Amino acid sequence: MKKCRLYLDLGNEERWLTEMAKQGLGLSRKTVFGYEFRQIPPQDTVIRIDYRNFNTPADFEDYRMLFKDSGWEHIAGTKSSGTQYFRRTHREGETQIFSDTASKAARYRRLSSLWLSLALAYLPLLISLIYSGTVDPFAFLNPRLLYYTPGLWDMAGESFLDAFLFETPFAIIRGLSWLLFPALICLCIAFAAKSEVQYRTIKHGREGGFE
């Protein structure tokens, strides 16, 4: 069974996945589009999420073995997926994968640097689009630049209205597509800032940190 959801908060995501497991839906795969579940016997377990990428398959294997040995089954995530999902296997075991606030906070720091590096990755793309003339940044200040019809703004009366209305849908599409990268960059920076705030909140203990 697939469910399409987007979580921006790891804590909320953990709670939702734990609830799903209690209802007999075990997470089997996480993709960019959502979550894949399989039927499992309903279980009183805990799902936790770590955020990490690995350089080598051996590093990834060692990481998963450490969690396995200490009572956490790795249920979803790959070497470079970032989010790593774990299910508690022993009823009497720990309910947390972090035992101090510094390491609990550090997870958000890693998440924040991911969003920031994504924003930085889009930036050269946007700059090259501007330099190649594909995107005109001044159009965001002066929407007239979105219209390409030669001499459009010198026309008058009905001929202006005809040409203007004819091109408007194209101008809107052009404007929206030009907005795509600036919007993506802003979004990534916003997520990076959110994670950074969570990191600082937990680190300085304004939030209890542990549930």
Added chain:
Amino acid sequence: MKRDRNLPLTETVYYVLLALLKPAHGYLIMQKVEELSDGQVRMAAGTLYGALEALLRQNFIKPVQTDDSRRKVYVITDEGKRILRLDCQRMSHMIRITRKEGLQ
């Protein structure tokens, strides 16, 4: 005298370094830390993984070759021993001076 900037070590880092005087893999380190600390320090998996990563970066521990291809085994380095000894001396001084000031 200028103090080493890595001092004082946190309680968990101190116990992890102490546990690694003999080579051990991740889970073994967790068990040893709990045992050495009389059950006071219990490290969760994510926390230990992050701590090992930091200690590797600081050159206080190093990986050793073993037959187990799935679990990495680590041991303390000379630099790690040096910092552990310094922190031990720091704490011995605190204990000595506390007694001397009359607190039993």
